[in-house]
Amino acid sequence: MKICFLGTCSGTEPYQNRKHSAFCLECEGYIYWFDAGEGCSYTGHIAGVDLLAVKNIVISHTHMDHVGGLGNLLWNIRKLRYVKKEKPYYGDIEVYIPNMETWNGIMKILRNTEGEFCTDYSVIGHRIMDGILFDDGILKVTAYHNTHLQKQDLTSWLSFSFLIEYEGKRLVYSGDVGNYHDLDEVIGGGCNCLIIETGHFCIDDVYDYCKDKQIEKIYFFHNGREILNNLPAAQKRVYDLFGEKAIICEDGMIVQTS
Ligand SMILES: [Zn+2]
Structure with a gap:
């Protein structure tokens, strides 16, 4: 599985070389998208992510730094699939989102764009609730x-964290949390990989929460000004605390996990 970090900034005003939160997973030729901050489909397309292969999109909550690029992502997929007909498409696109009012608003915007957003595939919105969102094999x-x-x-509920299971591996994505103990249940006995928001916390908070847990690799994501304004010092602090186990993500960073 490949993780492509498309936007690694929290909900700050525009920040040089950083866009709001989004990443995608490439598994067996399909793309699974998590959060859709501004410009995520632009960054992905330029970085070589195949937007035609997008199967499912999961939105943790509908704040602008997680949903601001969703309309444009769907628009770009249609542009490649339906207007330019670059390749046969893979099927419908399922979007999982906690707030259907926001979803309906985004679809309303899209239907007022060119071609009334007509497609030869379906874009289906589902409200997220606790439990399994999908298990497609x-x-x-x-x-x-x-x-x-x-x-x-x-x-x-309006905000969620996720357990992502692939070939026996456990990846946890925090989304934005109220406090790190929100993650106790989803991490459970441990995980192979944790993508953790740091926008509401400091580096030492991440360490204090993770130090006694069985976690192989930690990705600092949704980073705020406290980390970004002095990145070399933040990187040193992360290295001093975690060694090679943790890294502060950059936009466009691609990681092969298995
Ligand atoms: Zn956020």
């Missing part, structure tokens, strides 16, 4: 609500 993704956002009503 390649990837299994399970959602765990967290406390970054409060419940919309008695039944619907």
